[in-house]
Amino acid sequence: MKYGFSHRVRYMKSSAVRDILKVVNKGNVISFAGGLPDENLFPVEAVQQAFQSAIASGNKVLQYGETEGVLELRERLAERMAKKGIHRNPENILVTSGSQQAIDLFARVMFNPGDIILTENPTYLAALQVFESYETKIVAVDSDDDGMLEEDLEDKIARLKPKCIYVVPTYSNPGGKVWSLERRKKLLALAKKYHVVIFEDDPYGEIQFDKAPAPPSIASMDNNKLVLYTSTFSKTVVPAMRIGWIVGPHQIIRLMAQAKQATDLHTNSISQHALIHLMKDFDLDGHIQNLRDTYFQRMHVMKGLLDKVESEELSYITPKGGMFFWVNMPKEINTSELLKVAVDNGVAFVPGAPFYVSDPEQNTMRLNFTNASPEQIEIGMERLVSVINAHQYEPVM
Amino acid sequence: MKYGFSHRVRYMKSSAVRDILKVVNKGNVISFAGGLPDENLFPVEAVQQAFQSAIASGNKVLQYGETEGVLELRERLAERMAKKGIHRNPENILVTSGSQQAIDLFARVMFNPGDIILTENPTYLAALQVFESYETKIVAVDSDDDGMLEEDLEDKIARLKPKCIYVVPTYSNPGGKVWSLERRKKLLALAKKYHVVIFEDDPYGEIQFDKAPAPPSIASMDNNKLVLYTSTFSKTVVPAMRIGWIVGPHQIIRLMAQAKQATDLHTNSISQHALIHLMKDFDLDGHIQNLRDTYFQRMHVMKGLLDKVESEELSYITPKGGMFFWVNMPKEINTSELLKVAVDNGVAFVPGAPFYVSDPEQNTMRLNFTNASPEQIEIGMERLVSVINAHQYEPVM
Incomplete structure (x- = not known):
């Protein structure tokens, strides 16, 4: 048929x-x-223990939960991000089923067919696939090893009026690059000048080899107006838990939560509570x-x-x-x-x-x-x- | 801003x-x-035990998994459905993050703005919300206590050429109804005559009070051509695990799996393995x-x-x-x-x-x-x- x-x-x-x-x-x-x-x-033993503690902590944990995510987890995520200079309240955070879902929900509330998104070239394949599925037009910005080149970026922003600039500035996939501080600042300055939203995808930021940390995230330099920042525990704990999160302006996060409610009601709360225990009881x-x-x-x-x-x-x-x-x-x-x-x-x-x-x-x-x-x-x-x-x-x- | x-x-x-x-x-x-x-x-103790067994069964369980769902779970779901007369292969099954996600992924691969969906009136609120978010047009079919009325149904199918008929025929939400066998057959016959896909949402089928079971599911009378059937463990085990599934024609299920990959890569596999253990080791x-x-x-x-x-x-x-x-x-x-x-x-x-x-x-x-x-x-x-x-x-x- x-x-x-x-x-x-x-x-x-x-x-x-x-x-x-x-x-x-x-x-x-x-x-x-x-x-x-x-x-x-x-950390199998710690995960085992965390799930035990989560399930033993009361039947409510096994009930339907809030779409935004378990409040205590969002509080701990806020604390953890604050240590990296991203100061946001729990109500600016949405817990997602992996950071892949954060990209998808963002696309869902932001993009109409034909909307333009600027990205690096090459960039994260599965983000391109999400964006394409919303019938957007993805345009590459010229880059070198330090990040996007200012001139081409400004030219494309001014000319194409993109709805969003998607970047993986820290230990990127696939390029393995780190954007310089200067380029990060330039990107944010241009985004401010032209009122464009930045989507900062940071799944690898914690996997740092150098003694010197990478330059601060773009989100940490924003006053929660323009930057959506997403990360995940898939690389640092275990992928199977499917826990990521996204932080950003409340207006956008609230709509993404509404979209998430229609998509899958809420993220697996046993995993969420297990993660709370891992953050509390384990030397993460x-x-x-x-x-x-x-x-x-x-x-x-x-x-x-x-x-x-x-x-x-x-x-x-x-x-x-x-x-x-x-x-x-x-x-x-x-x-x-x-x-x-x-x-x-x-x-x-x-x-x-x-x-x-x-x-x-x-x-x-x-x-x-x-x-x-x-x-x-x-x-x-x-x-x-x-x-x-x-x-x-x-x-x- | x-x-x-x-x-x-x-x-x-x-x-x-x-x-x-x-x-x-x-x-x-x-x-x-x-x-x-x-x-x-x-069943807190059994859930506790199932998660322990799942996590202890090997580190692979905690790794990224397949989008379609864990094969052993799909095999057990196929067996379980076969007992209810729905004979399908594991490759016709997609494991989802609750059956809400099955509705959303189906909508994603099927509907364009303006497409028409026939439903009962009243019907499941969150399905309406998903369908509306895809800018479809939902049209109610006249019903009585036994299900949709044939004449109005055929008239609306012939006139409006709907892309799908969405029904909750067994212990429905919110109506609490059970469709009669005759109405189920009529619906399927009309769907065949006009080549319309039926979406049979069955979250409550297992919560049966009468000694006499409800009439067979519409999916059990279909040769896997026209009916998508979805159910969940949220009502029978625990909602927090977020495990549902959908079964249907391979062509549709395959596209839904592609859509799911972009949406959240795969369903929480610790929960999936825990469910395998609950189906094996527990008197579900x-x-x-x-x-x-x-x-x-x-x-x-x-x-x-x-x-x-x-x-x-x-x-x-x-x-x-x-x-x-x-x-x-x-x-x-x-x-x-x-x-x-x-x-x-x-x-x-x-x-x-x-x-x-x-x-x-x-x-x-x-x-x-x-x-x-x-x-x-x-x-x-x-x-x-x-x-x-x-x-x-x-x-x-």
């Missing part, structure tokens, strides 16, 4: 992330493709420090092997945090073609092209270093380096 | 359900307003039988007191299952006005008007009998009956 679907299904692409996850599950392939934390580092910051040290070490192992590629043309930024290397391969290498050979040789990565809004660079790839052990990284990278080196001389077209 | 929101926020109403929940939380008011199960009947059906017995008893207490209203004009259907009485009061009583007096007298209900698609009957109300103890029902109903009896003579306009 033929069904009459909505127009928006045309904009819903079968996701590259899905295909990635399928490769991940293939037995003997070492995968640097996904964006997964290492499950061997999960100590655990995060341990993740930082471990992931830093893995990044270092991967970097050492990446340097074995015999090419002057290969380049990358050494990540100061986060979960990814973004690699520019020699121009003649098409990484989508290379992937097939790599998988045949027992290693996987993500080609960079799908992360681009426009003008995809076919010679880019993203490598994740958090989901494999140092030993696996060594074996996998040796496989990858030989595949690349072999193809230097016999390029895959 | 003024923000430029999407057009769809105009269709997002501040929900009556929200306001209801606020009344519920007022200390000394006995509330029959919400649609909550009784938290004192939650015994627990549900206990709920049936307890709720039946409460319904009976409420009925006894409702009969004390001194009016020939008051009428209601005695519920054969579910959680609600739907009461037609004497014509001169406006229940929205009556509510204010009732709350002042320490008892709350929901006025019926918001549940109507069109032509609201101002003299209707919905009474929930599952969330209060028999003692509370007695006290609350005595308060309500005196308020009503007093207003018989001095009508509130």
Whole structure:
């Protein structure tokens, strides 16, 4: 039978992330493709204990809950953000089913078909997919390693009148970049000048390698007028809990809560209460420090092997945090073609092209270093380096 | 600052359900307003044990999971539905964050602005809110106690070419009705004749009071071509787990899974695994039988007191299952006005008007009998009956 679907299904692409996850599950392939934390580092005992305490704390915890999220959790999130210079009240916070939902609910209350969104290029794939499903027009702003370039940004804001600027300024996915303080300030100043909302997506901010922290978040420099800031516990605790949050102007957060009510009533409250217990009874910051040290070490192992590629043309930024290397391969290498050979040789990565809004660079790839052990990284990278080196001389077209 | 929101926020109403929940939380008011199960009947120990087993069963459980839902859960859901005559494969099932999300994802892949949806009148408020947020046009079909009336249904299908017919045929909210077998068959036959999709919402099917089960679900009479069927564990286990599911034609389910990926990646997998353990290690059906017995008893207490209203004009259907009485009061009583007096007298209900698609009957109300103890029902109903009896003579306009 033929069904009459909505127009928006045309904009819903079968996701590259899905295909990635399928490769991940293939037995003997070492995968640097996904964006997964290492499950061997999960604080299982603490999570176990937190769920026990949550369920034991009263039957009300198991009842329907408030759409905005459990108040005590929002209070603790407010405290935690305040330590990072983002001073907001619990009523400015909405707890979401992962930060992916924060992006979706924001899009739902903000965008009409044809609305323009400015982003970096490349940027977070699943945000692009959400925005496209609302039939918006996404326009890339020229950037360098420090963030968006002021001139192009102002030109595009003035000319295109975007409804929103979406950025991942800290340890970005996929670029692995950190925006400089100056560029952050410039972005905020232009957003103020032209009254444009900034959506600051910060899932990786806690995964910091440098002793020196990244520059302050853009939200911390805003007086809660222009910046929506979202983060998650998926990278720092466990993804399966599906707890993220978003903070921003009350007018927007209130509408997002209304949208959430129609979408799924409220976020899993057992997980919310478990998280309260993890924030109270567990050394969450100590655990995060341990993740930082471990992931830093893995990044270092991967970097050492990446340097074995015999090419002057290969380049990358050494990540100061986060979960990814973004690699520019020699121009003649098409990484989508290379992937097939790599998988045949027992290693996987993500080609960079799908992360681009426009003008995809076919010679880019993203490598994740958090989901494999140092030993696996060594074996996998040796496989990858030989595949690349072999193809230097016999390029895959 | 003024923000430029999407057009769809105009269709997002501040929900009556929200306001209801606020009344519920007022200390000394006995509330029959919400649609909550009784938290004192939650199988807390079994839930506790199930979460423990889930978390202990391996770190993979805490990792990112598949959008469609955990396969073992979908297999068990398929088995459970097969016992009720709905024979479907796991790949026809999508696990959702409560059945509210099933309604939303369905709407997302199906509806364009202006599309027509046929419903009963009154019907489930939060479904109306979802449909309206997609800028659809909802049209009520004439019904009696047995379901939609064939003639009006066929006339409206033929004339309006609806994209979907939304029904809650078993122990409905708010009507407390059960559709007859004949009406179910007629609806399906007309849907086949005109190629219209049926959305069968069945959150209450398991809460059955009669020895005789309700007629088979419409989905069980369909060969997986036309009927989407959704249900939930919110009424039978605990709402806070946020686990529902939807089953239907693969083409639709696949697109809904794509939409879900952009919305929230996947449903909380700790809850999903806990539910697998509850289905394996716990006498879920015994627990549900206990709920049936307890709720039946409460319904009976409420009925006894409702009969004390001194009016020939008051009428209601005695519920054969579910959680609600739907009461037609004497014509001169406006229940929205009556509510204010009732709350002042320490008892709350929901006025019926918001549940109507069109032509609201101002003299209707919905009474929930599952969330209060028999003692509370007695006290609350005595308060309500005196308020009503007093207003018989001095009508509130």
